[in-house]
Amino acid sequence: MSELRKDMIVNRWVIISPRRGKRPHDFTAETKPCIQPGPCAFCPTHEHETGPETLAFRDGDKTDGPCWRVRVVENKYPAVSVDMEPSDGLCKSDCGIFEGCTMPGFGSHEVVIETPDHDSTFAQLPVSQIEEILKAYQSRIEHLRQDTRFKFVQVFKNHGNAAGASMSHSHSQIIALPIVTRAMEEDIAGSKSYFDANERCVLCDILYQDTCLNKDRLIDETPVAITICPYAPRFPYETWLIPRSHNSNFGTVPAHEIKGLAELIKTTLLKMDEAFDHPPFNFMLHTAPLRDCTDLPYYHWYMRIVPHLITLAGFELGSDCHINPVAPEDAARVLRETTLTSD
Amino acid sequence: MSELRKDMIVNRWVIISPRRGKRPHDFTAETKPCIQPGPCAFCPTHEHETGPETLAFRDGDKTDGPCWRVRVVENKYPAVSVDMEPSDGLCKSDCGIFEGCTMPGFGSHEVVIETPDHDSTFAQLPVSQIEEILKAYQSRIEHLRQDTRFKFVQVFKNHGNAAGASMSHSHSQIIALPIVTRAMEEDIAGSKSYFDANERCVLCDILYQDTCLNKDRLIDETPVAITICPYAPRFPYETWLIPRSHNSNFGTVPAHEIKGLAELIKTTLLKMDEAFDHPPFNFMLHTAPLRDCTDLPYYHWYMRIVPHLITLAGFELGSDCHINPVAPEDAARVLRETTLTSD
Numbered sequence: 001m002s003e004l005r006k007d008m009i010v011n012r013w014v015i016i017s018p019r020r021g022k023r024p025h026d027f028t029a030e031t032k033p034c035i036q037p038g039p040c041a042f043c044p045t046h047e048h049e050t051g052p053e054t055l056a057f058r059d060g061d062k063t064d065g066p067c068w069r070v071r072v073v074e075n076k077y078p079a080v081s082v083d084m085e086p087s088d089g090l091c092k093s094d095c096g097i098f099e100g101c102t103m104p105g106f107g108s109h110e111v112v113i114e115t116p117d118h119d120s121t122f123a124q125l126p127v128s129q130i131e132e133i134l135k136a137y138q139s140r141i142e143h144l145r146q147d148t149r150f151k152f153v154q155v156f157k158n159h160g161n162a163a164g165a166s167m168s169h170s171h172s173q174i175i176a177l178p179i180v181t182r183a184m185e186e187d188i189a190g191s192k193s194y195f196d197a198n199e200r201c202v203l204c205d206i207l208y209q210d211t212c213l214n215k216d217r218l219i220d221e222t223p224v225a226i227t228i229c230p231y232a233p234r235f236p237y238e239t240w241l242i243p244r245s246h247n248s249n250f251g252t253v254p255a256h257e258i259k260g261l262a263e264l265i266k267t268t269l270l271k272m273d274e275a276f277d278h279p280p281f282n283f284m285l286h287t288a289p290l291r292d293c294t295d296l297p298y299y300h301w302y303m304r305i306v307p308h309l310i311t312l313a314g315f316e317l318g319s320d321c322h323i324n325p326v327a328p329e330d331a332a333r334v335l336r337e338t339t340l341t342s343d
Numbered sequence: 344m345s346e347l348r349k350d351m352i353v354n355r356w357v358i359i360s361p362r363r364g365k366r367p368h369d370f371t372a373e374t375k376p377c378i379q380p381g382p383c384a385f386c387p388t389h390e391h392e393t394g395p396e397t398l399a400f401r402d403g404d405k406t407d408g409p410c411w412r413v414r415v416v417e418n419k420y421p422a423v424s425v426d427m428e429p430s431d432g433l434c435k436s437d438c439g440i441f442e443g444c445t446m447p448g449f450g451s452h453e454v455v456i457e458t459p460d461h462d463s464t465f466a467q468l469p470v471s472q473i474e475e476i477l478k479a480y481q482s483r484i485e486h487l488r489q490d491t492r493f494k495f496v497q498v499f500k501n502h503g504n505a506a507g508a509s510m511s512h513s514h515s516q517i518i519a520l521p522i523v524t525r526a527m528e529e530d531i532a533g534s535k536s537y538f539d540a541n542e543r544c545v546l547c548d549i550l551y552q553d554t555c556l557n558k559d560r561l562i563d564e565t566p567v568a569i570t571i572c573p574y575a576p577r578f579p580y581e582t583w584l585i586p587r588s589h590n591s592n593f594g595t596v597p598a599h600e601i602k603g604l605a606e607l608i609k610t611t612l613l614k615m616d617e618a619f620d621h622p623p624f625n626f627m628l629h630t631a632p633l634r635d636c637t638d639l640p641y642y643h644w645y646m647r648i649v650p651h652l653i654t655l656a657g658f659e660l661g662s663d664c665h666i667n668p669v670a671p672e673d674a675a676r677v678l679r680e681t682t683l684t685s686d
Contacts (some may be wrong), residue, residue, distance in 0.1 A: 002423055002448025004522060008441065012525045015448060017422040079360040079658075079666045080345055096552045097545075098351065098574050105345025105358060154664075156657030164656025175658055179347060182355045183663035202440075209439045231441050284661030306660060313507025314499030315422075315518055317649060318627030320526035321497075323422045 003327075005232040009190035009202055014232045015323045018330065027236075027276055027309045035168050038118030041076075042111075042169035044068070051076045054110055055139055057132050070132045071113040072140055072174075079175065080107025085149075108144060108176040112136055118169050121278070122159065123269035125170070130262035133172070137285065138258075140174050141251035145290045150176040152184060152289050155250075160280025163308040172283075180289045187286065188299060195298030203300035206231075207242050216329040219336050220267060224260025227268050229328035229335070236310060236326035237276075237335065239268055241303040248296035250287035265303070271338040272307050280308040346670075348575040352533035352545055357575045358666045361673065370579075370619055370652045378511050381461030384419075385454075385512035387411070394419045397453055398482055400475050413475045414456040415483055415517075422518065423450025428492075451487060451519040455479055461512050464621070465502065466612035468513070473605035476515070480628065481601075483517050484594035488633045493519040495527060495632050498593075503623025506651040515626075523632045530629065531642060538641030546643035549573075550585050559672040562679050563610060567603025570611050572671035572678070579653060579669035580619075580678065582611055584646040591639035593630035608646070614681040615650050623651040 002017040041049035047064045051074030058068035084104045114133050115125055122130070137155050144150050157172035158164035165171075180188075194202040210218050210228045219227040225243045241264060247253060253261070265283075272279060287301040288294070316322050345360040384392035390407045394417030401411035427447045457476050458468055465473070480498050487493050500515035501507035508514075523531075537545040553561050553571045562570040568586045584607060590596060596604070608626075615622060630644040631637070659665050 001427070002421075004423075004446045004448055004450075004520070005441075006444040008444050010525075013520075013522055015422050015450075017448060078345075079358050080347075084344075096556050097548050098348075098552075101349040101351050101575065103347045105347055105360060107347075107358075152662075154658055154662045156661050158656045162654060164654045173658070177347070177356075177664070179356055181662035181664040182353075183661065205440050209441075213439050232444065282657035282660055284657050286661065304661070311505060311507045311651075312655065313501045314625035314627050315497055315516070317625050318499050318526065318629065318647070319495075319497045319524035321520070321524040 007230075007232040009194065010186045011190070012232070012234075013321050014234055015321060016232075016327050017323050017325055018327050027279070027307075035119075038169065040118060040167060040169050042113045042167060042171060043118050044116045047071075050074075050111070050113070051078075055136055055143075057136065068113075068116065069129065070115070070136045072136055073111050073113065075109040075111050075173065078107075078109035080105045080109055080177065082106065082108050103178070106149070106178055108147075108150065108174070110140060110174045112140075112172045112174065114170040114172060120170060121269075121273075122157065122170050123266060123273050125266070127259065127262045127266055130266055131259050134258050134262055134265075135255075137172075137174070138251045138253065141249075141287065141290075144174075144176045145251065147176075148291070149178050151291050152177045152180045153287070154181075155285035155287075157281075157283045159282070160308065163280035163282050165280070176290070184286075184289060188289070188293075191300075192298045201246055201298055201300050203242055203302060204246055207244065217332045219271075219332050220264060222260055222264050224257050225264050227264060227335075229332040231328060233324055233328050233331075234322035235306045236324055237272070237307050237331045238324075238328075239272075239305045239331075239335065241265065241268065241305065243301065246297075246300055248288040248299040248301060249294050250285055250301045252294065253301075265305075267340070268305055268335075270340050271335050272305070274340060275334060275338045276307055276309070282306050282308065350573075350575040352537065353529045354533070355575070355577075356664050357577055358664060359575075359670050360666050360668055361670050370622070370650075378462075381512065383461060383510060383512050385456045385510060385514060386461050387459045390414075393417075393454070393456070394421075398479055398486075400479065411456075411459065412472065413458070413479045415479055416454050416456065418452040418454050418516070421450075421452035423448045423452055423520065425449065425451050446521070449492070449521050451490075451493065451517070453483060453517045455483075455515045455517065457513040457515060463513060464612075464616075465500065465513050466609060466616050468609070470602065470605045470609055473609055474602050477601050477605055477608075478598075480515075480517065481594045481596065484592075484630065484633075487517075487519045488594065490519075491634070492521050494634050495520045495523045496630070497524075498628040498630075500624075500626045502625070503651065506623035506625050508623070519633070527629075527632060531632070531636075534643075535641045544589055544641055544643050546585055546645060547589055550587065560675045562614075562675050563607060565603055565607050567600050568607050570607060570678075572675040574671060576667055576671050576674075577665040578649045579667055580615070580650050580674045581671075582615075582648045582674075582678065584608065584611065584648065586644065589640075589643055591631040591642040591644060592637050593628055593644045595637065596644075608648075610683070611648055611678075613683050614678050615648070617683060618677060618681045619650055619652065625649050625651065 055072040056068045153176045283305045398415040399411040400413045496519045626648045
């Protein structure tokens, strides 16, 4: 029996329709990632083929040189560019009723090259390597915060062609913008509204509900964080990693928690690899906007991990109401019961 | 040079990033639809393999019999079902902080079988056939409006596997729900806000702007409607068909306008077929909610046609801010200059 469920933070309905449901093995044919042979521009000794380096963890100190473990570079094909000012004059398309609706494509677009090894996937990396990647995210978030023109930063990963990756060498991306995007505005507004009504953070409450009151949507829990399938997910097997410590800003998570987070991210991705035979996936870090938004009592950073198993179709594109063929309780059970046979 | 542009109706930013731009021929490799051989459950003499018929235009009067031109049936694998009540008791998942966030999956989910011919695509159908399909949409919208439990209806089409179609025989779908979806709520609220400030309908103003003040985004215009690429589109080559007559409800468009609409839809789809070598696509009809929403001065029905050329990736899924690699002015020029070599 299908259900309509409302995401209470942003008031968005989804249709959970398990009668159209699929088990993990039904998805696998659609989900094979594409592997490109190396070496590529992200490989060691090819450093000159990328944009200039903004951060690296390496043995030695030669910028844009070898022996790095994690390397962050400017995207050579950026969606936005720092080579302009957000206050640059109006664009020519900005006239008539659209006056005031455009600004130059100012922003920062970086690539995080997650490993020197061309063939390792994120899930296969050692926990210590994932820790360094998370620390690179933190360092870049806090660096970008220093530039007061930026209001919002999105850290995200596309793995596999079908999930939007154009390079198979393991990497993620960081985009900073002079505006706060609508999804974040709504997330902040909904979280604040819940806090005002209940005097508690909504993700802290979800964490309590899904670990202490009803474990149907719980996948894993560790001393540092939990993974759940959220109550009203838009995508099948969509997974949220929620840290136990309330903190609105990923950039300031203490180092001793980063290791635990790295372990749980690795476990989650390995389970998805096991359940779906190495699917394409995206992960997105949700951290508070950059300006005046540290230490917010009502916002709680979290990470969303979404295996790429379905295509958005006309109903979703028209209504923004997603039809999800797998109930989160079923998805969580599958992932909870997935045992890891390899590392 | 890239730009940030804001959809002024719903206050959603997009990044127009032509430096990542692609010409039509760059997209074609990704876009081939899958054709399944017939006959299938949607073919004549297979009427018993579909759900029961709710409407048909046919020669003769035998329900679920042959000789139909357009046939509307209940979806055999519906996302929502009329076999329950929207007021049915709470689902078991609805407890704790999620109390009040769920209702049974009540709704209507129909399939419009657009032609008896298994191999014809929508764009290849005669204008008279497309007219009948549009009239079938109208008839079903007005019929569903009689059931006061429904508040919202979405008419949409998925063409090609990559755009979400599971059957290649040309068809579209109609889903009616007991809630108004967030996209429609925002569309209505934004349109009303513009009307309150300007005493004019925003789509009437866009129509005037894009036909009389600046034709850069105009694709085609006829006495009945225009097609444009909108100012802040989320998808490359996203096209809006806007009728010249202000009317909030597609269900009451007069018959003499339906023919003109059918002609323009066919032209638009043929141009996309020509430009992108028959891409998968979705179209979505945006018509006002069903309750107390006829003759709204501030809402104007329209149709969105979106060829399926790119994959949504982590940035879009995280931020709801889309990176569009083709400026709408460039997309409109390509489609405006596409000449039709076949029918």
